[in-house]
Amino acid sequence: MFVKKEAADTAMPDTTVYDFNTVIERRGTASVKWDLADRLFGGQGLLPLWVADMDFASPQPVIDALAKRARHGVFGYSACMDGYYTAALSWMHERHGWQLQKDWLVFCPGVVPALNMAVQAFTRPGGGVIIQQPVYYPFMRSILANGRRVVNNPLRLSDGRYEMDFDDLARKARDPDVSLMILCSPHNPVGRVWTQAELEQLGAICCDNKITVVADEIHADLVLPGYRHIPFAALSDDFLQAAITCTSPSKTFNLAGLHTAHAIIADPEKRKAFSNALVHSGLQWPSAFGTVAHEAAYSSGGPWLAQLLVYLQGNLEFLKAYIAGQLPHVQVIEPEATYLVWLDCRALGLDWRGLKALMQQEAGLALDEGYIFGDEGRGFERINIACPRSILRECLDRMAQAVKRHAGTAHTPAGR
Numbered sequence: 001m002f003v004k005k006e007a008a009d010t011a012m013p014d015t016t017v018y019d020f021n022t023v024i025e026r027r028g029t030a031s032v033k034w035d036l037a038d039r040l041f042g043g044q045g046l047l048p049l050w051v052a053d054m055d056f057a058s059p060q061p062v063i064d065a066l067a068k069r070a071r072h073g074v075f076g077y078s079a080c081m082d083g084y085y086t087a088a089l090s091w092m093h094e095r096h097g098w099q100l101q102k103d104w105l106v107f108c109p110g111v112v113p114a115l116n117m118a119v120q121a122f123t124r125p126g127g128g129v130i131i132q133q134p135v136y137y138p139f140m141r142s143i144l145a146n147g148r149r150v151v152n153n154p155l156r157l158s159d160g161r162y163e164m165d166f167d168d169l170a171r172k173a174r175d176p177d178v179s180l181m182i183l184c185s186p187h188n189p190v191g192r193v194w195t196q197a198e199l200e201q202l203g204a205i206c207c208d209n210k211i212t213v214v215a216d217e218i219h220a221d222l223v224l225p226g227y228r229h230i231p232f233a234a235l236s237d238d239f240l241q242a243a244i245t246c247t248s249p250s251k252t253f254n255l256a257g258l259h260t261a262h263a264i265i266a267d268p269e270k271r272k273a274f275s276n277a278l279v280h281s282g283l284q285w286p287s288a289f290g291t292v293a294h295e296a297a298y299s300s301g302g303p304w305l306a307q308l309l310v311y312l313q314g315n316l317e318f319l320k321a322y323i324a325g326q327l328p329h330v331q332v333i334e335p336e337a338t339y340l341v342w343l344d345c346r347a348l349g350l351d352w353r354g355l356k357a358l359m360q361q362e363a364g365l366a367l368d369e370g371y372i373f374g375d376e377g378r379g380f381e382r383i384n385i386a387c388p389r390s391i392l393r394e395c396l397d398r399m400a401q402a403v404k405r406h407a408g409t410a411h412t413p414a415g416r
Protein backbone atom coordinates (compact mmCIF):
# COMPACT_ATOMS: atom_id res chain seq x y z
CA MET A 1 0.00 0.00 0.00
CA PHE A 2 2.71 2.50 0.92
CA VAL A 3 5.42 3.60 -1.45
CA LYS A 4 7.18 5.69 1.13
CA LYS A 5 6.73 5.84 4.86
CA GLU A 6 8.10 8.67 6.94
CA ALA A 7 5.26 9.44 9.24
CA ALA A 8 5.40 7.36 12.38
CA ASP A 9 5.13 10.37 14.67
CA THR A 10 1.70 11.99 14.67
CA ALA A 11 3.28 15.36 15.53
CA MET A 12 5.09 15.35 12.15
CA PRO A 13 3.22 16.11 8.93
CA ASP A 14 2.47 12.92 7.00
CA THR A 15 4.56 12.89 3.83
CA THR A 16 3.52 9.38 2.75
CA VAL A 17 2.64 9.00 -0.91
CA TYR A 18 -0.37 6.72 -0.77
CA ASP A 19 -1.09 4.09 -3.38
CA PHE A 20 -4.81 3.40 -3.55
CA ASN A 21 -4.46 1.10 -6.56
CA THR A 22 -3.03 -1.90 -4.75
CA VAL A 23 -5.64 -4.46 -3.78
CA ILE A 24 -5.48 -5.40 -0.09
CA GLU A 25 -7.05 -8.79 0.53
CA ARG A 26 -9.88 -8.26 3.02
CA ARG A 27 -11.34 -11.76 2.97
CA GLY A 28 -10.51 -13.53 6.22
CA THR A 29 -10.47 -10.33 8.28
CA ALA A 30 -14.08 -10.71 9.49
CA SER A 31 -15.04 -7.97 7.05
CA VAL A 32 -18.79 -7.40 6.80
CA LYS A 33 -18.39 -6.27 3.20
CA TRP A 34 -16.23 -9.17 1.99
CA ASP A 35 -16.68 -12.07 4.39
CA LEU A 36 -20.46 -11.78 4.78
CA ALA A 37 -21.45 -10.81 1.23
CA ASP A 38 -22.19 -14.31 -0.07
CA ARG A 39 -24.11 -15.25 3.07
CA LEU A 40 -26.14 -12.05 3.27
CA PHE A 41 -26.87 -11.69 -0.44
CA GLY A 42 -27.17 -15.39 -1.24
CA GLY A 43 -24.55 -16.22 -3.84
CA GLN A 44 -21.03 -17.43 -4.39
CA GLY A 45 -17.98 -15.33 -5.13
CA LEU A 46 -19.99 -12.10 -5.24
CA LEU A 47 -17.92 -8.98 -5.78
CA PRO A 48 -18.92 -6.64 -2.94
CA LEU A 49 -19.33 -2.90 -3.54
CA TRP A 50 -22.13 -2.44 -1.04
CA VAL A 51 -21.71 -1.39 2.62
CA ALA A 52 -20.05 2.03 3.04
CA ASP A 53 -16.50 1.29 4.04
CA MET A 54 -13.40 1.57 1.88
CA ASP A 55 -11.03 -1.11 0.64
CA PHE A 56 -8.10 1.20 1.48
CA ALA A 57 -5.81 1.21 4.51
CA SER A 58 -6.27 4.16 6.86
CA PRO A 59 -3.71 7.00 7.10
CA GLN A 60 -0.28 5.84 8.24
CA PRO A 61 -0.32 8.03 11.40
CA VAL A 62 -3.53 6.24 12.47
CA ILE A 63 -1.99 2.83 11.91
CA ASP A 64 1.13 3.87 13.83
CA ALA A 65 -0.86 5.28 16.74
CA LEU A 66 -2.96 2.10 16.97
CA ALA A 67 0.15 -0.12 16.80
CA LYS A 68 1.74 1.89 19.60
CA ARG A 69 -1.40 1.56 21.71
CA ALA A 70 -1.55 -2.20 20.99
CA ARG A 71 2.08 -2.62 22.11
CA HIS A 72 1.18 -1.12 25.48
CA GLY A 73 -0.75 -4.31 26.05
CA VAL A 74 -3.22 -3.20 28.73
CA PHE A 75 -6.72 -2.67 27.36
CA GLY A 76 -8.82 -1.67 30.32
CA TYR A 77 -11.81 0.69 30.23
CA SER A 78 -11.01 3.89 28.36
CA ALA A 79 -12.30 7.46 28.28
CA CYS A 80 -12.27 10.50 26.00
CA MET A 81 -9.43 12.72 27.22
CA ASP A 82 -8.36 16.26 26.25
CA GLY A 83 -6.59 15.18 23.05
CA TYR A 84 -9.82 13.63 21.76
CA TYR A 85 -11.72 16.90 22.11
CA THR A 86 -8.91 19.15 20.86
CA ALA A 87 -8.47 17.07 17.71
CA ALA A 88 -12.21 17.12 16.89
CA LEU A 89 -12.57 20.83 17.63
CA SER A 90 -9.59 21.79 15.45
CA TRP A 91 -10.79 19.59 12.59
CA MET A 92 -14.27 21.13 12.62
CA HIS A 93 -12.86 24.61 12.79
CA GLU A 94 -10.21 24.20 10.10
CA ARG A 95 -12.27 22.09 7.70
CA HIS A 96 -15.76 23.43 8.18
CA GLY A 97 -15.25 26.85 9.76
CA TRP A 98 -17.33 25.87 12.77
CA GLN A 99 -16.01 26.78 16.22
CA LEU A 100 -17.40 24.27 18.71
CA GLN A 101 -17.22 24.24 22.47
CA LYS A 102 -15.71 21.19 24.07
CA ASP A 103 -18.71 20.43 26.24
CA TRP A 104 -21.01 20.25 23.19
CA LEU A 105 -19.36 16.97 22.14
CA VAL A 106 -20.91 13.72 23.31
CA PHE A 107 -19.12 10.49 22.44
CA CYS A 108 -21.20 7.69 20.94
CA PRO A 109 -20.07 4.34 19.54
CA GLY A 110 -21.47 5.13 16.08
CA VAL A 111 -23.80 7.45 14.24
CA VAL A 112 -26.48 4.77 13.95
CA PRO A 113 -26.54 4.33 17.76
CA ALA A 114 -26.74 8.14 17.97
CA LEU A 115 -29.81 8.17 15.70
CA ASN A 116 -31.48 5.61 17.93
CA MET A 117 -30.62 7.65 21.04
CA ALA A 118 -32.09 10.78 19.45
CA VAL A 119 -35.30 8.98 18.52
CA GLN A 120 -35.62 7.70 22.09
CA ALA A 121 -34.76 11.06 23.68
CA PHE A 122 -36.77 13.46 21.49
CA THR A 123 -39.92 11.60 20.48
CA ARG A 124 -42.73 9.77 22.21
CA PRO A 125 -43.81 6.21 21.34
CA GLY A 126 -45.99 6.46 18.24
CA GLY A 127 -44.68 9.95 17.43
CA GLY A 128 -43.64 10.94 13.92
CA VAL A 129 -40.10 11.42 12.62
CA ILE A 130 -39.47 13.06 9.24
CA ILE A 131 -36.96 11.56 6.83
CA GLN A 132 -36.32 12.19 3.15
CA GLN A 133 -36.34 8.98 1.14
CA PRO A 134 -34.60 7.52 -0.70
CA VAL A 135 -32.27 7.69 2.28
CA TYR A 136 -29.77 5.60 4.25
CA TYR A 137 -32.01 2.75 5.43
CA PRO A 138 -31.05 2.73 9.16
CA PHE A 139 -32.92 6.06 9.42
CA MET A 140 -36.16 4.18 8.89
CA ARG A 141 -35.05 1.30 11.11
CA SER A 142 -34.16 3.60 14.02
CA ILE A 143 -37.69 5.01 13.86
CA LEU A 144 -39.59 1.74 13.47
CA ALA A 145 -37.46 -0.28 15.91
CA ASN A 146 -38.23 2.29 18.61
CA GLY A 147 -41.97 2.14 17.94
CA ARG A 148 -42.19 5.53 16.21
CA ARG A 149 -43.76 6.49 12.89
CA VAL A 150 -41.94 7.30 9.64
CA VAL A 151 -43.13 10.56 8.10
CA ASN A 152 -41.62 10.58 4.64
CA ASN A 153 -40.87 13.83 2.83
CA PRO A 154 -39.63 12.25 -0.42
CA LEU A 155 -36.88 13.90 -2.42
CA ARG A 156 -37.82 14.81 -5.99
CA LEU A 157 -35.67 13.84 -8.96
CA SER A 158 -35.64 16.67 -11.44
CA ASP A 159 -33.35 16.69 -14.50
CA GLY A 160 -31.01 14.13 -12.94
CA ARG A 161 -30.66 16.01 -9.63
CA TYR A 162 -32.48 15.47 -6.36
CA GLU A 163 -34.23 18.33 -4.58
CA MET A 164 -36.22 18.77 -1.41
CA ASP A 165 -39.99 19.26 -1.56
CA PHE A 166 -40.45 22.14 0.88
CA ASP A 167 -44.24 22.46 0.48
CA ASP A 168 -44.64 18.83 1.48
CA LEU A 169 -42.14 19.28 4.34
CA ALA A 170 -44.00 22.33 5.69
CA ARG A 171 -47.30 20.42 5.60
CA LYS A 172 -45.88 17.39 7.39
CA ALA A 173 -43.96 19.46 9.95
CA ARG A 174 -47.24 21.03 11.13
CA ASP A 175 -48.42 17.66 12.49
CA PRO A 176 -48.20 18.16 16.30
CA ASP A 177 -47.09 14.53 16.70
CA VAL A 178 -43.92 15.19 14.71
CA SER A 179 -41.06 16.33 16.94
CA LEU A 180 -37.94 15.14 15.09
CA MET A 181 -36.44 15.24 11.62
CA ILE A 182 -33.37 13.25 10.53
CA LEU A 183 -31.50 15.14 7.84
CA CYS A 184 -28.81 13.41 5.78
CA SER A 185 -26.23 16.05 4.85
CA PRO A 186 -24.44 15.32 2.55
CA HIS A 187 -27.06 12.87 1.40
CA ASN A 188 -26.57 9.12 1.12
CA PRO A 189 -27.44 7.72 -1.43
CA VAL A 190 -28.29 10.59 -3.78
CA GLY A 191 -24.99 12.43 -3.19
CA ARG A 192 -26.36 15.94 -2.75
CA VAL A 193 -24.47 18.61 -0.80
CA TRP A 194 -27.30 20.81 0.39
CA THR A 195 -26.91 24.52 -0.32
CA GLN A 196 -27.16 27.22 2.32
CA ALA A 197 -30.55 28.27 0.89
CA GLU A 198 -31.89 24.70 1.12
CA LEU A 199 -30.65 24.24 4.69
CA GLU A 200 -32.07 27.60 5.72
CA GLN A 201 -35.48 26.77 4.30
CA LEU A 202 -35.50 23.38 6.01
CA GLY A 203 -34.28 24.87 9.30
CA ALA A 204 -36.90 27.61 9.26
CA ILE A 205 -39.70 25.06 8.79
CA CYS A 206 -38.36 22.88 11.61
CA CYS A 207 -37.79 25.79 14.01
CA ASP A 208 -41.27 27.23 13.31
CA ASN A 209 -42.72 23.86 14.27
CA LYS A 210 -40.38 23.17 17.22
CA ILE A 211 -38.87 20.15 15.54
CA THR A 212 -35.46 18.93 16.67
CA VAL A 213 -33.16 18.29 13.72
CA VAL A 214 -30.72 15.41 13.78
CA ALA A 215 -28.17 16.39 11.14
CA ASP A 216 -26.29 13.26 10.13
CA GLU A 217 -23.13 14.82 8.69
CA ILE A 218 -20.96 11.70 8.63
CA HIS A 219 -20.06 12.28 4.94
CA ALA A 220 -19.12 15.95 5.47
CA ASP A 221 -15.42 15.50 4.69
CA LEU A 222 -16.00 13.55 1.49
CA VAL A 223 -17.11 16.42 -0.72
CA LEU A 224 -16.13 16.59 -4.39
CA PRO A 225 -14.42 19.61 -5.98
CA GLY A 226 -16.73 22.56 -6.56
CA TYR A 227 -18.95 21.88 -3.53
CA ARG A 228 -18.75 22.89 0.11
CA HIS A 229 -20.42 21.22 3.05
CA ILE A 230 -22.19 23.64 5.38
CA PRO A 231 -22.87 22.35 8.91
CA PHE A 232 -26.59 22.87 9.46
CA ALA A 233 -26.17 23.97 13.08
CA ALA A 234 -23.58 26.61 12.16
CA LEU A 235 -26.09 28.63 10.14
CA SER A 236 -27.88 30.40 12.99
CA ASP A 237 -28.30 30.35 16.73
CA ASP A 238 -31.84 28.98 16.34
CA PHE A 239 -30.56 26.08 14.24
CA LEU A 240 -27.73 25.47 16.72
CA GLN A 241 -30.23 25.16 19.56
CA ALA A 242 -32.49 22.88 17.48
CA ALA A 243 -29.74 20.57 16.24
CA ILE A 244 -28.08 17.31 17.17
CA THR A 245 -25.21 17.05 14.69
CA CYS A 246 -23.86 13.52 14.30
CA THR A 247 -20.45 13.01 12.84
CA SER A 248 -17.42 10.78 13.00
CA PRO A 249 -13.97 10.20 11.54
CA SER A 250 -15.16 6.74 10.51
CA LYS A 251 -16.31 7.43 6.93
CA THR A 252 -13.55 9.96 6.26
CA PHE A 253 -10.66 7.75 7.40
CA ASN A 254 -12.16 4.27 7.08
CA LEU A 255 -12.46 3.52 10.79
CA ALA A 256 -16.00 2.08 10.92
CA GLY A 257 -14.90 -1.07 12.75
CA LEU A 258 -13.51 1.01 15.61
CA HIS A 259 -16.91 2.43 16.56
CA THR A 260 -16.10 6.01 17.34
CA ALA A 261 -18.47 8.90 16.63
CA HIS A 262 -19.85 11.95 18.38
CA ALA A 263 -22.94 14.08 18.62
CA ILE A 264 -22.56 17.87 18.81
CA ILE A 265 -25.30 19.32 20.98
CA ALA A 266 -25.21 22.95 22.11
CA ASP A 267 -28.51 23.04 24.00
CA PRO A 268 -27.79 21.72 27.55
CA GLU A 269 -31.30 20.26 27.96
CA LYS A 270 -31.04 18.33 24.74
CA ARG A 271 -27.50 17.23 25.61
CA LYS A 272 -28.69 15.89 28.93
CA ALA A 273 -31.61 14.00 27.39
CA PHE A 274 -29.34 12.50 24.73
CA SER A 275 -26.62 11.56 27.24
CA ASN A 276 -29.20 9.94 29.49
CA ALA A 277 -30.42 7.79 26.60
CA LEU A 278 -26.82 6.70 25.96
CA VAL A 279 -26.23 5.86 29.61
CA HIS A 280 -29.50 3.93 29.84
CA SER A 281 -28.35 1.81 26.90
CA GLY A 282 -24.84 1.41 28.34
CA LEU A 283 -23.28 3.00 25.24
CA GLN A 284 -21.42 5.96 26.76
CA TRP A 285 -17.85 4.61 26.85
CA PRO A 286 -15.37 4.51 23.97
CA SER A 287 -13.10 1.63 23.08
CA ALA A 288 -9.39 1.90 23.83
CA PHE A 289 -8.61 1.90 20.10
CA GLY A 290 -11.45 4.13 18.91
CA THR A 291 -10.25 7.22 20.76
CA VAL A 292 -6.64 6.69 19.65
CA ALA A 293 -7.70 6.42 16.00
CA HIS A 294 -10.04 9.43 16.31
CA GLU A 295 -7.28 11.62 17.69
CA ALA A 296 -4.62 10.51 15.19
CA ALA A 297 -6.99 10.80 12.22
CA TYR A 298 -8.24 14.29 13.06
CA SER A 299 -4.76 15.55 13.95
CA SER A 300 -2.72 13.95 11.16
CA GLY A 301 -5.10 12.52 8.54
CA GLY A 302 -5.34 15.61 6.30
CA PRO A 303 -2.63 14.63 3.76
CA TRP A 304 -4.12 11.14 3.32
CA LEU A 305 -7.60 12.60 2.82
CA ALA A 306 -6.35 15.02 0.17
CA GLN A 307 -4.88 12.11 -1.80
CA LEU A 308 -7.96 9.95 -1.25
CA LEU A 309 -10.27 12.61 -2.68
CA VAL A 310 -8.17 12.82 -5.85
CA TYR A 311 -8.34 9.04 -6.23
CA LEU A 312 -12.10 8.93 -5.66
CA GLN A 313 -12.60 11.68 -8.23
CA GLY A 314 -10.60 9.53 -10.68
CA ASN A 315 -12.81 6.52 -9.89
CA LEU A 316 -15.92 8.58 -10.49
CA GLU A 317 -14.64 9.80 -13.87
CA PHE A 318 -13.72 6.22 -14.77
CA LEU A 319 -17.20 4.98 -13.80
CA LYS A 320 -18.95 7.71 -15.75
CA ALA A 321 -16.90 7.10 -18.90
CA TYR A 322 -17.42 3.34 -18.65
CA ILE A 323 -21.16 3.64 -18.17
CA ALA A 324 -21.53 6.16 -20.99
CA GLY A 325 -19.71 3.76 -23.32
CA GLN A 326 -20.91 0.33 -22.20
CA LEU A 327 -24.09 0.70 -20.19
CA PRO A 328 -26.40 3.07 -22.03
CA HIS A 329 -29.41 1.86 -20.03
CA VAL A 330 -27.85 3.12 -16.79
CA GLN A 331 -27.76 6.77 -15.78
CA VAL A 332 -25.30 8.05 -13.18
CA ILE A 333 -26.81 10.51 -10.72
CA GLU A 334 -23.89 12.92 -10.48
CA PRO A 335 -22.68 12.87 -6.86
CA GLU A 336 -21.55 16.06 -5.15
CA ALA A 337 -20.17 14.16 -2.14
CA THR A 338 -19.63 10.67 -0.68
CA TYR A 339 -18.03 7.67 -2.37
CA LEU A 340 -21.42 6.15 -3.05
CA VAL A 341 -22.88 6.51 -6.52
CA TRP A 342 -26.59 6.23 -7.20
CA LEU A 343 -27.34 4.55 -10.50
CA ASP A 344 -30.68 4.97 -12.22
CA CYS A 345 -31.34 1.59 -13.85
CA ARG A 346 -35.01 2.12 -14.60
CA ALA A 347 -34.42 2.09 -18.35
CA LEU A 348 -33.57 -1.60 -18.05
CA GLY A 349 -37.30 -2.12 -17.68
CA LEU A 350 -37.00 -4.49 -14.69
CA ASP A 351 -38.96 -4.42 -11.46
CA TRP A 352 -36.94 -4.39 -8.23
CA ARG A 353 -36.86 -8.17 -8.01
CA GLY A 354 -35.66 -8.50 -11.60
CA LEU A 355 -32.99 -5.84 -11.09
CA LYS A 356 -31.80 -7.54 -7.93
CA ALA A 357 -31.59 -10.91 -9.73
CA LEU A 358 -29.70 -9.31 -12.61
CA MET A 359 -27.09 -7.73 -10.32
CA GLN A 360 -26.72 -10.60 -7.86
CA GLN A 361 -27.31 -13.76 -9.86
CA GLU A 362 -26.36 -12.71 -13.38
CA ALA A 363 -23.59 -10.20 -12.66
CA GLY A 364 -22.35 -11.75 -9.39
CA LEU A 365 -22.33 -8.39 -7.61
CA ALA A 366 -23.24 -7.42 -4.07
CA LEU A 367 -24.55 -3.84 -4.35
CA ASP A 368 -27.04 -2.04 -2.17
CA GLU A 369 -30.37 -2.39 -3.97
CA GLY A 370 -32.20 0.89 -4.39
CA TYR A 371 -35.47 -0.31 -2.87
CA ILE A 372 -33.93 -0.72 0.58
CA PHE A 373 -33.60 3.09 0.75
CA GLY A 374 -37.38 3.41 0.42
CA ASP A 375 -39.90 2.90 -2.40
CA GLU A 376 -38.45 5.89 -4.25
CA GLY A 377 -35.27 3.85 -4.70
CA ARG A 378 -36.88 1.09 -6.77
CA GLY A 379 -35.06 0.70 -10.07
CA PHE A 380 -31.83 2.15 -8.65
CA GLU A 381 -28.58 0.61 -7.43
CA ARG A 382 -26.01 2.11 -5.07
CA ILE A 383 -22.39 1.36 -5.85
CA ASN A 384 -19.48 2.01 -3.50
CA ILE A 385 -16.51 3.31 -5.51
CA ALA A 386 -14.04 3.48 -2.58
CA CYS A 387 -12.02 0.58 -3.92
CA PRO A 388 -8.97 0.10 -6.14
CA ARG A 389 -9.83 0.93 -9.76
CA SER A 390 -9.24 -2.68 -10.82
CA ILE A 391 -12.09 -3.80 -8.55
CA LEU A 392 -14.35 -1.07 -9.90
CA ARG A 393 -13.47 -2.14 -13.45
CA GLU A 394 -14.28 -5.77 -12.67
CA CYS A 395 -17.60 -4.72 -11.17
CA LEU A 396 -18.51 -2.70 -14.26
CA ASP A 397 -17.38 -5.50 -16.60
CA ARG A 398 -19.61 -7.94 -14.74
CA MET A 399 -22.50 -5.50 -14.86
CA ALA A 400 -22.06 -4.75 -18.57
CA GLN A 401 -21.90 -8.44 -19.48
CA ALA A 402 -25.03 -9.22 -17.49
CA VAL A 403 -26.89 -6.27 -18.97
CA LYS A 404 -25.86 -7.28 -22.50
CA ARG A 405 -27.16 -10.80 -21.89
CA HIS A 406 -30.38 -9.30 -20.65
CA ALA A 407 -30.53 -6.71 -23.46
CA GLY A 408 -32.81 -8.78 -25.67
CA THR A 409 -35.64 -8.23 -23.22
CA ALA A 410 -34.76 -4.68 -22.05
CA HIS A 411 -36.23 -1.46 -23.44
CA THR A 412 -34.03 0.80 -25.49
CA PRO A 413 -33.72 3.96 -23.44
CA ALA A 414 -35.33 6.89 -25.16
CA GLY A 415 -32.98 9.66 -26.24
CA ARG A 416 -29.82 8.15 -24.72
Ligand SMILES: Cc1ncc(COP(=O)(O)O)c(C=O)c1O
Pocket: 052, 109, 110, 111, 112, 113, 136, 184, 188, 216, 218, 219, 248, 250, 256, 260, 261
Ligand atom coordinates in the same frame (compact mmCIF):
# COMPACT_ATOMS: atom_id res chain seq x y z
C1 LIG B 1 -25.58 8.70 6.44
C2 LIG B 1 -24.90 7.66 7.28
N1 LIG B 1 -25.01 7.70 8.62
C3 LIG B 1 -24.42 6.79 9.40
C4 LIG B 1 -23.68 5.76 8.86
C5 LIG B 1 -23.07 4.72 9.76
O1 LIG B 1 -22.53 5.28 10.87
P1 LIG B 1 -21.85 4.40 12.03
O2 LIG B 1 -21.06 3.34 11.37
O3 LIG B 1 -21.03 5.40 12.77
O4 LIG B 1 -22.97 3.87 12.85
C6 LIG B 1 -23.55 5.66 7.48
C7 LIG B 1 -22.81 4.55 6.88
O5 LIG B 1 -22.90 4.28 5.72
C8 LIG B 1 -24.16 6.65 6.67
O6 LIG B 1 -24.05 6.62 5.34
